[in-house]
Amino acid sequence: MGATYLLSASRSARAPLFTAHDLLLLLYLYPFRLLSALASRDLLYRIARAAEPFLQFHAREWKNTVTRRMLAAPGLDLAPGQAERIARRLVSNAALRLMDDLVLSRPSFHATLGGAEVRGLEHLERARSAGKGVVLLNGHFYAGRLARRYLATIGYPTLTVRHQRPSEDLAGRLGQRILQPRLVRFLHEVIQDEVYVQDPGCTLQILQRLRSGGLVNIHFDARYGARTVESRLLGVPRAFASGIFDIVRLSGCAVVPMLCLGRSKDLRIIFGPRLDIVEASGRDEFVAANLPSFVQTIEKQIAENPEEWTLWMRL
């Protein structure tokens, strides 16, 4: 669940002038953000906890939808009560991520991530030693931004590939025109090392980073892309952006799964063994040969950590 979904659960065919989401975003981006510069992380977390009953109430339809989707997903094997609890935790995690984004926008953010735990770094190092760069494969998890900023502080700067515009599903017309551009700038302050899929030079920047032996993080559960490929994710047919396969095929880079969990207080980053990439003669054959392992990697991450995945509403 993204922060956008936290604030409302309904959509309208034509956006109203101003929505409750816009109001909350306005408060978040201006007064709250300014005040947060003076507040400790613990205080920010306490504020998020205090706001949670309102947020849980506000997101009740959203939670019902997510609960149904989790119960329908093969491989999760959740009882109804479990799924409801996970849906509640998703709301809570979304609120805490808003706080963590504020923490990340501070110059001193790294001091607050001292307790982070990184596992499987040997997999990453081994993949890097091949010299063709590494694509870090993951889905949209709440801790992703924290993890990439933390990795940069310990010597693993990671280029994030992402869509420039946040979801505007819940924004009013004024919010779309005034607040969303400000949110884009704020997210850039939070993420920093990023390239937008809309940029004409996007893939060149990715190749540049890989050829320098660097790391590139691609969210495989994203649907944005000029080319897509169909598969099933958690039992649901889904279009995946297939550019990642072109990048891997044409650059010869390694692919390492990365799982990011927790909040800034208990961040965990787990690297898995490098994926075996199946070589193929043509583009379509390459995609067909490697799609299953990419999907399985993401599915496993989600199935084992459903309360951390942000895209339940877009499944």
Place this chain on the structure above:
Amino acid sequence: MDAPLSSAEPAGSPDAPARDTMDRIRRVFIASLHLNVRAEDLLYQHKLDEAAGLDSIAVLEFVAALEKEFGIEIEPEFLEIDFLRDLPRLASHIEDLTGRRSGSPS
């Protein structure tokens, strides 16, 4: 300026890339983007901008095809859309990498 090959200035100065290198780049470009146009009629910059705006993977495929055609690897610092747009500069660089230009390292 972007102009079809038939109206381009001939490569006169010693540092200018050979016409045939630029022609090969154009042919690679046409093939990698599956364009239905003759090399001499290609508006290279315009088509590159168009392709990059629609699907930046197409640019990656063009780079890969160029590298295969000339047997080179373009260094990371030259992987810029502005560099690729400048056909004479790109051709010169490729000639440097392949050692085709007089006095350049082979």
